[in-house]
Amino acid sequence: MYRNILIATDGSTLAGKAVNHGLGLAKAVGAKVTAVIVETPFNVFAVPESRARELGKEFAEHAAAIKRHANKVLGDVAEAAKKAGVPCDTVQREDEQPYQAIIRTAKEKGCDAIIMASHGRSGISAVLLGSVTNKVLAHTDIPVVVVH
Numbered sequence: 843m844y845r846n847i848l849i850a851t852d853g854s855t856l857a858g859k860a861v862n863h864g865l866g867l868a869k870a871v872g873a874k875v876t877a878v879i880v881e882t883p884f885n886v887f888a889v890p891e892s893r894a895r896e897l898g899k900e901f902a903e904h905a906a907a908i909k910r911h912a913n914k915v916l917g918d919v920a921e922a923a924k925k926a927g928v929p930c931d932t933v934q935r936e937d938e939q940p941y942q943a944i945i946r947t948a949k950e951k952g953c954d955a956i957i958m959a960s961h962g963r964s965g966i967s968a969v970l971l972g973s974v975t976n977k978v979l980a981h982t983d984i985p986v987v988v989v990h
Contacts (some may be wrong), residue, residue: 844868844873847868847954848875848947848956848957850877851878851915856961856990860959862922863957863989876928876930876931876933877920878927881938941977953958954984956985957989958974975988
């Protein structure tokens with residue numbers, strides 16, 4: 843049925859439910875998993891004008907922070923996969939459009955299913971921008987399992 847399942851995570855509690863579901867499914871069908879986290883790239887416009895001279899430092903701090911976060915989140919998934927006896931690869935991406943990075947990673951890694959949580963943006967931003975999950979559903983032909 844499935845040979846390689848992509849699990850998209852951001853380290854949140856709800857994403858943890860998707861990780862557990864994905865690992866359980868992979869174990870049940872004898873598949874491996876690829877866990878992906880998509881971080882937001884450095885936004886130069888978010889740096890206050892008063893700190894513009896320190897742009898290099900701001901960039902370095904951002905890069906270090908997202909690397910620490912991604913390593914923690916992906917390390918937790920890899921450890922859970924190891925305990926479950928499921929082979930696991932991990933991928934960190936940076937992209938302004940997380941849904942594109944998730945779909946691209948699934949295709950690059952030959953994944954035949956995507957597991958992700960149902961959350962994302964909320965309130966008016968969800969109406970205006972749509973959630974990452976909705977965008978993945980709308981833009982891929984790979985089967986997607988949405989965990990609530």
